[in-house]
Amino acid sequence: MSTNTTAAAGREWRSRFPTVNYLNADYGIKSWLLTKDHKRIAILYLISVTFFFAIGGAYAAAIRLELLTPMGDLMQSATYNKVFTHHGIMMVFFFLIPAIPGVLGNFLIPLMIGAKDMAFPKINLLSWYVFMAGGLLTFSALLFGGVDTGWTFYVPYSTNFSNTYVTLAGLGIFINGFSSILTGLNFIVTTHTMRAPGMTWFRLPLFVWSQYATALIMILGTPVIAITVLLLALERLAHVGIFDPALGGDPVLFQHMFWFYSHPAVYIMILPSMAVISELVATHTRKPVFGYSFVAFSSLAIAVFGFLVWGHHLFVSSQSVYAGMIFSLISFVVAIPSAVKVFNWTATMYKGSISYDTPMLYVFAFIGLFMIGGMTGMFLAALGFDIHVHDTYFVVAHFHYVMVGGTVMGYMGGLHNWWPKMTGRMYPEGWARFAALIIFVGFNLTFFPQFLLGYMGMPRRYHAYPAGEPMWQVLHVMSTGGATVLGIGLLIPAVYFIWSMRYGRFAPANPWPGTGLEWRTASPPPTENFLVTPVVTWEAYEYRPIEEMQVIGPGAPDQTVGGQHPANRGVETEER
Amino acid sequence: MAEHIVPRKTYFAVFAALLVFTALTVIAANINFGKMNDVIAMTIAVTKMMLVLLFFMHVRYSSRLIWVIVASMFFWLLILLLLTSTDYSSRDWFGSHVGSVVGRQ
Numbered sequence: 248m249s250t251n252t253t254a255a256a257g258r259e260w261r262s263r264f265p266t267v268n269y270l271n272a273d274y275g276i277k278s279w280l281l282t283k284d285h286k287r288i289a290i291l292y293l294i295s296v297t298f299f300f301a302i303g304g305a306y307a308a309a310i311r312l313e314l315l316t317p318m319g320d321l322m323q324s325a326t327y328n329k330v331f332t333h334h335g336i337m338m339v340f341f342f343l344i345p346a347i348p349g350v351l352g353n354f355l356i357p358l359m360i361g362a363k364d365m366a367f368p369k370i371n372l373l374s375w376y377v378f379m380a381g382g383l384l385t386f387s388a389l390l391f392g393g394v395d396t397g398w399t400f401y402v403p404y405s406t407n408f409s410n411t412y413v414t415l416a417g418l419g420i421f422i423n424g425f426s427s428i429l430t431g432l433n434f435i436v437t438t439h440t441m442r443a444p445g446m447t448w449f450r451l452p453l454f455v456w457s458q459y460a461t462a463l464i465m466i467l468g469t470p471v472i473a474i475t476v477l478l479l480a481l482e483r484l485a486h487v488g489i490f491d492p493a494l495g496g497d498p499v500l501f502q503h504m505f506w507f508y509s510h511p512a513v514y515i516m517i518l519p520s521m522a523v524i525s526e527l528v529a530t531h532t533r534k535p536v537f538g539y540s541f542v543a544f545s546s547l548a549i550a551v552f553g554f555l556v557w558g559h560h561l562f563v564s565s566q567s568v569y570a571g572m573i574f575s576l577i578s579f580v581v582a583i584p585s586a587v588k589v590f591n592w593t594a595t596m597y598k599g600s601i602s603y604d605t606p607m608l609y610v611f612a613f614i615g616l617f618m619i620g621g622m623t624g625m626f627l628a629a630l631g632f633d634i635h636v637h638d639t640y641f642v643v644a645h646f647h648y649v650m651v652g653g654t655v656m657g658y659m660g661g662l663h664n665w666w667p668k669m670t671g672r673m674y675p676e677g678w679a680r681f682a683a684l685i686i687f688v689g690f691n692l693t694f695f696p697q698f699l700l701g702y703m704g705m706p707r708r709y710h711a712y713p714a715g716e717p718m719w720q721v722l723h724v725m726s727t728g729g730a731t732v733l734g735i736g737l738l739i740p741a742v743y744f745i746w747s748m749r750y751g752r753f754a755p756a757n758p759w760p761g762t763g764l765e766w767r768t769a770s771p772p773p774t775e776n777f778l779v780t781p782v783v784t785w786e787a788y789e790y791r792p793i794e795e796m797q798v799i800g801p802g803a804p805d806q807t808v809g810g811q812h813p814a815n816r817g818v819e820t821e822e823r
Numbered sequence: 824m825a826e827h828i829v830p831r832k833t834y835f836a837v838f839a840a841l842l843v844f845t846a847l848t849v850i851a852a853n854i855n856f857g858k859m860n861d862v863i864a865m866t867i868a869v870t871k872m873m874l875v876l877l878f879f880m881h882v883r884y885s886s887r888l889i890w891v892i893v894a895s896m897f898f899w900l901l902i903l904l905l906l907t908s909t910d911y912s913s914r915d916w917f918g919s920h921v922g923s924v925v926g927r928q
Contacts, residue, residue: 467899503907554902558910568917570910 268671268771283368284774285353290669291375292349297741299341299382306334308734311693311727317714327710328395329411335398336389340420341382343654344512347519348430348465349378351661352458354669356434358765358772359452361443361781366436374429381423388415397708399509402490402501406482414483417476424473427515431465434458443764445783452763452787453542457522460546464511464518464553472508475501502564506557514553516650517617518546520657521588524613527660528592530761531607532599535788537591545584552581562633571630578628585621589614604759605679609660612687616652620645623698638708641701647694659686659740666744667754671771674747678739685736692729696722762789827884837878844871 269286279287309330313321322330353371357364365371388394394416396405405413438459442451479501481487488494490501529536536542558566558574592614601607623645627633636642666674700722705712712719757766762785768777844867851863877883882893 467896471903499910500907503910504903507903507907554899555906558906561910565914567910567913569913570906573906573909 267773268769269774270671270771272774281372283364283372285357285365285368285371286669286772286774286776288371288375289350289352289354292345292353292378295375295379295382296342296346296349299337299386300346302386303334303337303342304734304737306330306337307730310334311730313710314712314723315727317712317720319711322710324710325395328397328708329389329393331708332394332397333389336385336394336416336420338650339398339512339516340423341378341385343516343650344427345378345430347523347654347658347661348434348458348461348515349375351454351523351658351665352430352434352461352519355665355765356437356455356458357441358668358768358776359455359763360438360441360446361764361777361783362437362441363775363777365433366441367433370429371433374426374433377429378423378426381419381421381426383419384422385416385419388412388419391415399505400476400479400501401505402479402482402498405479406490414480417480421473421476421480424469424476427465427469431462431469434462435466438462443781443783446764447783449540449543450783450785450787451543453525453536453539453546454522456543457518457525457546460550461515461518461522463547463550464515468508468511468515468554471504472512475504475508478504499561499564499566502561502566503557506560507554510557510560511550511553513646513649514549516654518549520613520654520661521546523657523661523664524592524610525588526761526763527606527610527664528595529788529790530664530759531602531604531610532596533790534595534599535786535790537594537597538587539787541587542591545587548584549581552577552584556581556628559628559633562630563637568630575628575630579625582621582625582628589618589621603680605674605676605683606660606664608680608683608687609656609663612683612690613653613656613660616648616656616690620648620650620652623648636701638706639701640697640705640707643707644694644697644701647697651690651694656686659683662740662744664759665765666747667758668765668770668772670748670751671754671769672747672751673754673758674740674751675743678743682736682739682743685739686733687736689729689731689733689736693726693733694729696725696729700726762787827881829878829881829884833878837874840874841871844874 269284273282279291282288282291309321310327313319313327313330319327353365356362389412391412394409394411394413396409396411396413400413400417438451438455478487478489482490482496486494488496490496490498492498525536525542556574556578558570559578561574562571592610623641627636627642627645663674663679666672700719701707703716703719705719712723714720754770756768756770758770760766764777764781764783765772767781848864848867851867856863876893882889
């Protein structure tokens with residue numbers, strides 16, 4: 248839709264509606280800290296995960312600076328150990344895992360299913376407080392002196408040798424786990440019990456399906472990491488002998504228990520991103536998602552299979568070769584549902600009316616980068632190849648392609664797509680496209696050289712590397728340069744998002760336009776989401792070509808929500 | 824879902840049973856049953872867990888959906904134990920020079 252049309256529609260909408268929405272319904276810090284509104288809690292999450300992301304990013308910058316030269320010029324190896332540990336802990340536990348469920352999931356799930364709020368609004372707020380408690384506790388451990396075990400806390404180093412704040416950081420992660428469980432519980436119960444009349448399971452947006460699958464993993468997996476961290480603390484403080492061979496324990500048992508959660512946790516990070524991509528690809532190609540039920544069930548399949556593959560992290564940890572074969576095989580199997588999604592998104596684009604708005608740019612980035620991340624995952628699932636590249640930069644590059652190329656791209660795409668809904672303002676499209684491009688280029692420049700480095704044998708978690716390998720430094724310089732570009736690329740959205748909250752154009756209720764229920768209420772939505780409970784009489788993603796919209800106009804809002812022939816249904820259908 | 828009212832007597836009985844089992848745990852820990860040590864300890868622990876689950880957590884009086892959810896939790900626990908044991912049970916198959924000796928406690 249052209250800029251002028253959107254602006255005009257935005258002005259028209261604002262004049263027609265009451266100006267009270269969830270953002271200005273109440274004022275003051277108390278109204279935010281004691282809110283039970285899922286939309287406000289989402290904003291709280293947005294602020295907190297951005298804070299933790301910035302901290303994690305600062306540590307990443309320190310890592311890249313150190314690796315600019317072969318010698319350990321900037322910091323000693325002990326400091327470097329802490330820096331990469333802090334980077335990992337902050338990014339994994341306090342950004343990647345909570346970001347999309349906490350921000351977009353909390354904001355959108357009730358809106359998408361036509362509910363007034365989550366099933367347990369107080370528990371929802373509690374989950375944010377628990378998250379903050381865990382996050383700040385871990386952050387304090389980093390400030391007091393830090394942790395140097397790596398984010399994986401492998402024993403026996405973490406139990407018997409490390410002289411850093413392992414227990415405090417572990418306690419923070421333990422507490423943070425409860426936040427995940429509470430969020431997951433809320434998502435599941437909300438999806439089961441709060442759907443609007445007519446919103447059957449197979450009319451749910453695929454976003455909700457994926458978030459549901461994520462919530463299952465959160466509930467089933469998180470208790471295991473909580474207990475594992477607890478056992479680690481007990482072992483460290485009281486030497487109970489679970490992981491220490493001298494006391495009859497087994498260090499590999501820690502790896503089994505740790506990865507039983509932490510591998511599915513990868514899917515906690517990527518599934519919500521896939522949730523976003525499913526929505527964006529349909530909205531910005533004006534087509535229903537190809538093979539809806541396949542995409543829906545592939546989310547559940549990923550959630551289930553994700554639990555069966557953890558042993559591929561233990562290929563060289565003295566795990567039995569036979570167990571390794573089983574885990575290798577199942578790891579290949581988990582690629583199938585992921586591939587189903589990628590193929591179906593691509594098929595959705597076929598003959599679609601593809602827009603090049605910012606959210607769609609992030610979809611392109613996601614599909615390409617996730618493909619590379621996923622396929623190199625197949626390399627690593629192969630027993631022989633894994634032994635060659637285990638603990639090298641190849642692995643680092645692989646999971647950054649999945650985590651940053653997957654999760655962060657989805658998160659950014661989702662933020663842009665729903666920013667008008669969240670704030671009632673449009674972001675500047677030109678700047679946003681520019682930033683998306685910068686991020687894409689910066690990302691690839693950072694992480695692609697790391698594949699080559701890893702293949703050549705550069706180990707991860709080392710602060711120095713041989714100067715006699717001239718190619719290594721060239722690649723490291725490229726990577727550091729790329730990280731700088733990526734950092735700038737991520738700062739641009741931070742600036743224009745804040746700018747847009749005050750100076751951005753007013754957003755219409757449905758700027759793209761989308762067919763989901765969240766677009767059938769005002770931007771930003773009122774506190775109760777919908778003034779009239781919507782009745783859903785249409786299937787998910789009933790899109791029509793954008794040209795048709797431009798010829799016949801956005802149409803008058805429905806007098807009743809739903810109940811009309813799809814062709815007559817306008818963009819905005821909320822009765823006010 | 825209608826709330827099921829559980830008589831107070833049941834709660835006290837379950838609580839008493841849990842105390843008895845806790846005492847049993849301590850006693851059993853001080854006697855060497857040889858190979859049966861683990862079996863006895865786990866039996867007591869599982870019994871206590873089931874009491875808490877069924878009565879304190881009201882699963883006994885809950886809908887089928889809750890039963891399915893609880894069953895899935897056990898299924899997931901089974902996955903954890905089963906796949907981990909594929910490692911421990913097959914470490915020696917290649918001969919003692921491959922794999923860890925730690926697993927054969």
